[in-house]
Amino acid sequence: MQDVESIFLPNVGSGNSFALNIRSAGTTTINMSNDGSNLIAGTPEDGSTALNQHFFSDNAGSSNTLELTGSTGNDVAQFTSGNDVIEGMTGVEYVLDGGGNLEFKSALSSVTIATSGTGGNLTLDDDGNTITISQLSSLSDTDFNGHTGSVTWTSVSGGSSVDTITVQGSNNTSTVVHLNGGGGNDSFTVHASGNDATVSNLDGGADTDTLTVRSSGSTGIDATVNNISNVENLIGTKDSLGNVVVSLADTGVTISSVSGTFDTFTGGTSTDQITLADSGVTLSNISDVETINGGSSGDTITVTGSTATTVNAGAGNDSITGGQGSDQLTGATGADRFIFSGAAAGSLGTDTLVDFSGATQFGGGSGESDVLVFDTSNLGISSIVYDEISWNGTALIGSVNNANATVVVLTGASGSQTAAAAAVAGNFAGNTGNAIVIFNDSGNSTADTLTAFHTTNLNGNGTENDIAVFSGVTNTSAGSNLTDSDFAVQA
Secondary structure (H helix, E strand, O other): OOOOOEEEOOOOOOOOOOEEEEOOOOEEEEEOOOOOOOOOOOOOOOOOOOOOOEEEEEOOOOOOEEEEEOOOOOEEEEEOOOOEEEEEEEOOOEEEEOOOOEEEOOOOEEEEEEEOOOOOEEEOOOOOEEEEEOOOOOOOEOOEOOOOOOEEEEEEEOOOOOEEEEEEEOOOOEEEEEEEOOOOOOEEEEEEOOOOEEEEEEEOOOOOOEEEEEEOOOOOOEEEEEEEEOOOEEEEEEOOOOEEEEEEOOOOOEEEEEEEEEOEEEOOOOOOEEEEOOOOOEEEEEEOOOEEEOOOOOOEEEEOOOOOOEEEOOOOOOEEEOOOOOOEEEOOOOOOEEEEOOOOHHHOOOEEEOOOOOOEOOOOOEOOOOEEEEEHHHHOOOOOOEEEEEEOOOOEOOOOOOOOOOEEEEEEEEEOHHHHHHHHOOOOOOOOOOEEEEEEEOOOOOOOEEEEEEEOOOOOOOOEEEEEEEOOOOOOOHHHHOOHHHEEEEO
16 A cells, blocks of 8 residues: 555454555554444454454555554554654554664653664654563464564663653563663663563663663573663662673763662772662672662672772661772671672782671670671681680780680780781691681781781791771770670681
8 A cells, every 4th residue: 555645444343354554655644443443353363362453564665654543452563674753653552663763753652662673773752651672472463473583772762751661571682782761750671581681771861760670580581781871770670590780881870779689780980889778788799889878778788899899888787798909898887797708818808897896896885796707618717716815016925715716816915917927826736727817907007907817827827818907996905805706607
């Protein structure tokens, strides 16, 4: 059909369907029904319940401009390759593009859009839209070939008003290379259900935008969003064995609310800052983010990589693991766990513990029950055997209470790391294993700061590496406030 400007599609009756192929290069207005009644009232040939579906396809080429109005039921518009401009579209639930660019000049409501091409740019109207980028495999009819292959758009661009855009990998993968929100308080969801869902670059644009990254598939089904910028609220939802993976753009990103669970969270090359929501957040593998501010509930924060990170965990019983950089860790109120894990002692950075408070405060009085946790697989310490001994800065002046000690606290004087290692060597007969020694370091930039180092051989003066300093703790008797309950191991 060509050179027809306005078309009213008929009610074709029970058990039948109607297929329309447009070849006109001009502007064509199509109404799926002239009276609003159902197009297919009976049972379709695929045996499903009455779908009231209408299938429209266009073959007009690169200069096609259309106006589409659907009826009740699920209506489908299918475009062949070429660049299509849709002046208006209402009542159409599904769109399959054959490749090229696709532009809508009116708002879309609850429309699923797929493309069988390998790219193309999808541009949305400025009046606000709700769309899903996904496969159309749920549709089946002799007049329409539902698209079950992968879906890839080079770009998807929202308008100046509020857009709700979902990228979903269901029966196959869905990929958007560039997702741009434009203006408005937009909501983006990247959902890996049956297959991967990936957005390579996401720019929320102006106003306050929310991004939800969700994995609900099996092992290896990942929801991934990279190069995130201009997003104020970031939510990770993990209700499966798949992964939730995000990374920030290199422009320096600040996110005011991060909530949920993330398997991998990577910052960009500039300075990044994120603030966690008050609901309790799990960041299983976060790197290259310079500042992390926790919320009022218990957070789990595992820093990896060599970038120095400042963690202000906030209230709640937090678990904080430093990375390979020299991190600054603040647990704030609550019984916090400071975990040393992820690499051998020689590869861990020297973390600054700003506010460690064990069973007893360093200054005396009840503490907050913070705990230092040593990873057995990385540090070679399988249990806590505690000993506290006085020394004069070069040698022990007190007696060893437990030759099998794995945590030794030296009190009463300050000295160098070399002197502390030499002082304990030879005094723990037969104890050639890994251990932690805590002492006041006279060589610290702030003299006499309480410091913890790891040794590979307690009795034999093995290889020593500082793993933590206790900020502001310089009294040489402060270590005597520590006890075995302030330490733990993890497998």
